[in-house]
Amino acid sequence: MELGRRERKKQQTKAAISEVATLLFLERGFDAVTVAEVARAADVAVQTVFNHFPAKEDLFFDEEGWWLGPARAVREAGDPLDALEAHYLTSIRERLAVGHLATWKQFVATIEGSPALQARRRLQADELVRTLAEALDERSDERVRNRLLAAQYSAAQNLFEDELMRILPDDASPAELVEAQQALEKVVAEVFAVLRNGLTAPRG
Amino acid sequence: MELGRRERKKQQTKAAISEVATLLFLERGFDAVTVAEVARAADVAVQTVFNHFPAKEDLFFDEEGWWLGPARAVREAGDPLDALEAHYLTSIRERLAVGHLATWKQFVATIEGSPALQARRRLQADELVRTLAEALDERSDERVRNRLLAAQYSAAQNLFEDELMRILPDDASPAELVEAQQALEKVVAEVFAVLRNGLTAPRG
DNA sequence: CTACATCTTTGGAGTTTATCCAATGACAAT
DNA sequence: ATTGTCATTGGATAAACTCCAAAGATGTAG
Structure with a gap:
């Protein structure tokens, strides 16, 4: 147009x-x-x-609607958990792309320094959970489980973000980046294993 | 003093x-x-x-710190899930006590009518999750699972609240109250069964 | 009881986010 | 060239909140 x-x-x-x-x-x-x-x-x-x-x-927050990603991923793929895991791995790799990381850490630090921005991020997280739950409802009519799973996904995302902030120095070298990515993907695999097997199953 | x-x-x-x-x-x-x-x-x-x-x-929000209840419950009892279930059943029964219900529904309606109050409630929910996760950390060093469980508990609480608002008419008769309480406790049992067995296990 | 100190309350000025509105100026359509 | 549309602007206003100094109530010591 x-x-x-x-x-x-x-x-x-x-x-x-x-x-x-x-x-x-x-x-x-x-x-x-x-x-x-x-x-x-x-x-x-x-x-x-x-x-x-x-x-x-x-x-x-000028980026529009990233929080709708998980719901869309669930709608467009087969198994919801596979879709969510793939979606999250993709977003992690984007964040770790060269040049993006320092900017991203600054973003997060700025958010953590402002109650108003934190409140806004909570709102986005809520929106994510709500839309994800609705998308899951289209796949299964087990409303209770869908909502618990959506909440877990959001919690997992917070976990990954904390982990990223923790393990990555502000000025990470390429080698450290690779190392961090491998470490994070291991955490992701662990978390999704828990999601698949349930909380009480023995860990892999 | x-x-x-x-x-x-x-x-x-x-x-x-x-x-x-x-x-x-x-x-x-x-x-x-x-x-x-x-x-x-x-x-x-x-x-x-x-x-x-x-x-x-x-x-x-003049009531002080109800959102610390789950963390305290976990610290004071044996099995965390048992403690959380008992704690939640208690709080439900308080809410359904005669006279309290209408007031409570009005409270929730007022919150839902105000973005500012909703934001504040999200903050409280966040605090609940954070403190609960810390309390769980004292029982088990599986940080990932502790955080996922804490998120699930918060999600479950939201579920119960929605359910309560949905199934209870504004002017419930004592008979309806009893009926609602039984229905809710069934939902609670179902949710905690899911929490115990894990998302992928077959439902009871 | 008086004097003094402390603490709550108060009024006033000011800051910041956000809204409403009328006027202006650039752009589009005929 | 005229006319209508729309983004921009300045001004006025509302509401939450802060800062500050004065006033009023209460506690305390002589």
Whole structure:
């Protein structure tokens, strides 16, 4: 679809605002930067910022709807657990791609430094669980188990994220990256084994 | 410990504020009532409200730390799953006690009508999961499983709450109460059976 | 009982996020 | 060129929350 100049300029200002905002947030922390400052740095009116982003938090979380991924993965593949494991391994590899990692660690650190961003992330996690549970409902009518599984997936994701933050130094060398990826994939395998076998089964 | 008049009056104003605020919130919704209104209704200065309650949400959630219950239950009993099941059955019975139910349904409805209150409840749920996971860590060093179980317990609690809201009419008769309690306890038994046997084991 | 210290309450000014609205200016369509 | 649409803007406003200094109530020591 062809975009007119007007729409193009609109997207342009939106992108400019988001970019300058993200830089400021990463540099000085989310709570320490006011929307007025962002507007000034982007050379637009404060109202323009709110025209494009419904709330301040949306300036930071510009990626749209990653939390719908697991539900989609379940819908598009055969066995739900296989689908979820594959989906998670893919997202891990993306995160560990060269250049992405440092940025990602900074993102997480910024979130952990701001109650408002943490609240927003909880909302996203909730959305993930809800949509995943609905997707699982389409595969099996065992509502109770579907909801428990969805919660476990979300918990597993948190686990992996903590683990990543823990084992990876800020400036990881390529060798360390490979090592970390192998370590993480081992944890993923362990977690999904637990999910498959159930909590009380003996570990593999 | 003996409380002086000063401290007594302080608690008194705090209680008065909390009470009048809760009434207003239940009646007209959390977001539709301003702190200034609460202050006016309680005949105190706005600043006085914030002297006693760090944030507006604290005017609604005055009960302190119920979300630490599961962790405590695990620490004080033998088998963690038995402890959690017993703890949850107890809390259900409290909620279904005569007189408490209508109030509780109103509370939940008010929460569901306010994004701010929902966010606060998510924070509490997070705290529950975190503390429960720590308590489980003291019983077993299988960190991964402990975290998955904690997440499942939280999910189960949400399930029960939804179920309670769904099956119970606002003005339940004593007979309906008994019936609802039996239905709920059956669901609880089913969920904990799943937790014990694992997701993939055949249902009982 | 008086004087002094402490602590709660209060009013006022200010900050920040967010909304509403009317005016302006760039772009699109005829 | 005119006219309508739409993004942008400034201004006013609301609401949660903070800071601060003054006032009022309470506790304490002489």
